[in-house]
Amino acid sequence: MNKPKNYYDKCQIFTPAENVIELLDAAGYKENLFEKKVLENACGDGNILKEIVKRYIQDAFNQNKTLKEIQLGLENNIYGFEIDPKHHQKCIKNLDDIANTYNIKDVHWKIFQKDFLKTKMTNTFDFVIGNPPYIVYKELSIDDRQYLKKHFKSCTKGKFDYCYAFIEASLNALNKNGILAYLIPSSIFKNVFAQNLRQILLKHITIIADYTTKKLFENALIAAAILVCEKNSNSSNLIYKDVENRKTLEIKKELLSDKWIFSNGSLIDNKKRFGDYFNASITVATLLNEIFILKEYTCTDNYILVNDYKIEKDLIRKAYSPRSLNSHHKELIIFPYQYINNKLTRYTEDEFEKLYPEATKYFKHNIEQLNKRKSDSSVKYFEYGRTQALSHLNQEKLLTSIVVTNKVKVYKLSTKDIPYSGIFIIPIKDKPLSEAKRLLESAAFFKYVQQIGINASGKSIRITAKDVNNFYF
Template sequence: MKYKKLGQIYTPKWIIQEILDEVDFRGEKILNQKIIDPACGDGAFLIEIVDIVIGEAKNRKLGLEDIRNILENNIYGIEIDRDEYRKCKTNLNNIVRTKLGIDKIDWKIFNDDTLTKYREFLNFFDYVVGNPPYIRIHNIDREIRDLIKNEFEFSKGVLDIYLSFFELGLQILNRQGKLGYITPNSFLRNSSAKRFRRFLKDRKIVRTLIDFKSNKIFRNISTYTAITILDLNHRKNSFEYKEFIDGKIKKVDEIQFQDLEDSSWSFSSPENRDFLINLYQNRNYKISDFFNVQYGFATLRDKIFIGNITDSKDKLVLFNNYWIEKSILKKIVKGSTYKGDRADIKYILFPYIRPDNRFTPIQEEELASKFPFAYNYLLQHKEELLKRDRDKNSNWYEFGRSQGIQACNNEKIILGTLMKEEINFYFLEKDIYLYSGICITQRTTNIGFDTLSDILKSDEFKRYIAIQGKDFSGGYKSITTNLIKNFPIASIYLKNSRFQPMLDFL
């Protein structure tokens, strides 16, 4: 599928116009300035740019040859897909033919890979604009993946390639340059984008940030987006924060760079910011001081590891249409859908043992000898299991990630990762494990699950999540382990186990 391979998403015209307005691409000055779309596709941004340039040139009474010279020398694009590259040039030629009566322009549009081509244009452009490809690094060919990880500082870990386009975009700007992109808004909160956030904060180059939150800008694409305007000549200690409200982009706040946290950027109204300030005042403890908060198992192939028991004989059970040893299975629930109904309990093939109170993988020879049916089942799926982007140095038959394994064998509170009006959570015994959700276990006996239950049900915790959580369609907010860990505990919780707390701020 071309979208997944190349990350192509086509940009609405009004978004293009908004970005060009935000970078101040207007007036006589643009006739002497250079602009590029580094992932130009079929030319959506460039079409609008050419239209603006031609209009400005005509207003200045420039002749056809002067306009041709401007178009050929100031407007650039790069596109890796040959079909889209051809469409782009055709579309641009159609514009100049219609508006100027010129049949052909020698466009500076390149059919090339921006990840390497950009080196030819360091410190060159006045404007970099566009809609970079949305594609996860693990969907890229290994050669390009290695290039990204070795060459781009913002692209460490499993990230979308758009962060690399931010980095290369900044490198090809001149000292007075401006960059305007529409991208996923995941860089505002994801821990893997922490380096990028710190860079923006330290350099103070953010001019405007427009978060579309749960509004889906692209048809048939579930990506949540933001427009980011960077200005290398930005000389302020703050930037404008805007949101898409009632079908219009509106300013919400002026954000001070000094107030930004490296861990996550979550912006809201001044009233909500005051609530958060009051929430943190005079509170010396967080939930993480008393509880372990982790995501559940991440097998990266749930359809292989998780299923139901449909039959049994002796010590074997029929699991996903294979007979395997029952003793290697553990009970498990899915945090995102579990509502407390015991009928929703499934089973997970658990290739781990627990000597010395710590889970370790069963060695392959031991797995084959003690659990020959389960081992044969895993062998039948080995090719698929090897395709996972699993933890380094892990065995092919282990879960893709080791998260949650050590804490699983404890009594726990579990919850999903989305909230609407209420936060639903459930208590589970130690022998029932969790995937696709959040697991909370006790670190200390100072505070018990009854007190934690009061905290999770409190109005201030729900408001905290509503402000800090990422927006999803349908009015949902994301709940993350970091948000839970960092929630400050009021002193009254440390003294009493059952109460309804008063809000610090109304």
């Protein structure tokens, strides 16, 4: 696979020392280690392998092994992979330095400068311990995406992360009694594209130690957790540890289905689903907000003035996002549609250009950017890039953010208001919007958000419209 220039940099987020200790302890890599095979398949400078080698040597001394026996043990039982040549050499030097402090010289380390995901392994391992590369789908090359889709079940659908393949490959590298301990992004528990990975893991998973809001890595916003799997596990339960809040739960695996919610939980019985009474959807998507959303403007009797252009007022509506509502910043949006008898009607190009010659000049000045959008196939140059949400906007609605911090904020919008960011909610049966607002601002919904959401950064949690619709009350 051809790697982009910044590929290695994105892989190199090294494990902090205290988390290395926690990772090895979680795996049970503490004693009786001599002749136990261990693999670290994205080892960087060797932060994890250094502690592994120390423990291996000290345990061997406790078993009265000779220096020669220990040297052979290190050569035969400690494996590592690192694709970056600079870090590969640094890792070997670091391991040599540790061995030398015990007077163990000239170890021929099995630390390979190879892509682990493309290496056919002949050995299986008692332990696979590590911290896989955290690279999101949009940062993967086309070649990488195609290779991973072809070779890994966890990567066959949607916008998978690079680490999914490492987790799957690590589980496959275990012997029949092997243990996997990985420091992974906690988003895998709830990301829609990690569903295949969760199905692969569910049989084998025994412990999750979730750092929730704690930031482990200096330059990464992603939340992390320690995942422990046992190849021969048939347990119907798993242990979930909320490290930050010092809580431990035993959770039935049968309760973990679509997204994994870690609570004592009970099967839903005689409860009502939010989405059966209201519909939560993602807002309009112009795919070029800088053209459609007007933040700096001047009003006249008939026009809105934007830079050197004027736009007919008939095309203008009030625009709202959770951020603008929270900051009380007034914004406008160009709305190139009309509703006739409450039904969305689209203009032909001729109609639009005749009715709105000034707006036409404005759009045609920006035509190059508008045409570069990855729009729906039927979209005209003056329309929004996506057509979803438009049919249901012409009514009173609620708006909330996809990112929740400390509490859920819900705003009421009028019929003509256009939400362009966040999640908007409309009624579909029996219950008024005031009831939806009460439910979304309730303590029960906030607790649900904390369970179902993906940590964005710090105490902020990201949710989806589907999550809102799947809330039971």
